Amino acid sequence: MDNLYIIKIGGNIIDDEKKLSSFLKDFAAVEGNKILVHGGGKLATKMAERMNVPQQVIDGRRITDAETLKIVTMVYAGYINKNIVAKLQMNNCNAIGLCGADGDAILAHKRKHPVMDYGFVGDVDSINTDLIRSLLEKNLTPVFAPITHDQQGQLLNTNADTIAQELAKGLSKDFTVELIYSFEKSGVLLDANDDTTVIPVINPSSYKELKAKEKIFAGMIPKLENAFVALKSGVKKIIIGKAENLQELISGKSGTSIINE
């Protein structure tokens, strides 16, 4: 099977024009099949402030009301997505920007919760692997904004980490997938405050041990649990590390690799 890199860039890169340009140059240089998934950074929050749309946050989670959905659709699928695509085109990467409604790429449903109403937030049902495979076959590089749809005409706001993971799981049937989460730290750290304490490889047994010894920072646990779920679904490897080191993340010289054995 052909290789496929699915690379998620976090908000800290999107908010920094210089870092973003440099990252996109590196991303464009990655050979073979690749997909980029981006979040929204602080731009949507800034836009909401500028438009006087109050942002509801309950238990640390943002509620996507109708006005907020409009803003994230504009900012994520419009401004950020199209600027990333234009910059990749400049770097000779034939990018095509998509949200989940485009080509019915990512089908989702409005989140149901017994107590909370998250608003227009989508949980992913399925990935249109035929579409994505045919775009990759044409040497196109899909760039996904974190917006999905429900096939009933409703757009939905969906977490970009989740989109990257669902794409990785869905496309593992057709490709040898490596899923790369780039964020502000150098990888999974033994000491959360010391960027030199990266754990280079984690597998299920070493994870068990690290967790038992409470060596894993609490905030990383959901990410790692999700990573092991993805591995069980056929994803070959998950790499967590700094966006500035994309080449090294891919070659295994930087970041934390999460593998099955």
Next chain:
Amino acid sequence: MDNLYIIKIGGNIIDDEKKLSSFLKDFAAVEGNKILVHGGGKLATKMAERMNVPQQVIDGRRITDAETLKIVTMVYAGYINKNIVAKLQMNNCNAIGLCGADGDAILAHKRKHPVMDYGFVGDVDSINTDLIRSLLEKNLTPVFAPITHDQQGQLLNTNADTIAQELAKGLSKDFTVELIYSFEKSGVLLDANDDTTVIPVINPSSYKELKAKEKIFAGMIPKLENAFVALKSGVKKIIIGKAENLQELISGKSGTSIINE
């Protein structure tokens, strides 16, 4: 050659949610290859007001400064484009929203003018017919927002009528193209104030005659001149009429058909 309908919807439809839904239902029902091109309506102007971005208009032409480009990218390529795509998906039309940067679909350059600086406005250089043909072959329906790029990382604001016409000209090599401009009137009218005076067919000789007798409303002349240019480039037919009558425009029962002979 296969038929291809390229259909442009004007701002008056986009500004009216009910009319837009009804139009999209009709559009989804059009059989065979089709492309939708949309403008922006009044939403971008409203957004600029809400964000306190002053809009410069010189000689009736809007100047696209950096802030205005950001707004039109958000509104056209984000909000309007993705909502249209989601609604077409609801109507079982496998739409894929694109701006000119996506897949390098429409290459343009920043307009040069001896006196005026229009800002980030793009004049079209070329259409990526390979990309569009391959999307159509996959039964996808491209939906274009009026934003292009210059291959140097710059997005550009481009007139939607022009995009529709350039697509029609470019794709005439591969398809029998009918280009449909839908707007608020029923077609080209003998009496601009009487919607029952539609001229059903105009060809070069009848156009000459109508123009000589001053029967053509001045505002229609540039549209018609452009239509004859498109016909010369291989477009089979241009139809001008009301968006609410899409089926009748296609079947020739409504609107004005502009043909070569």
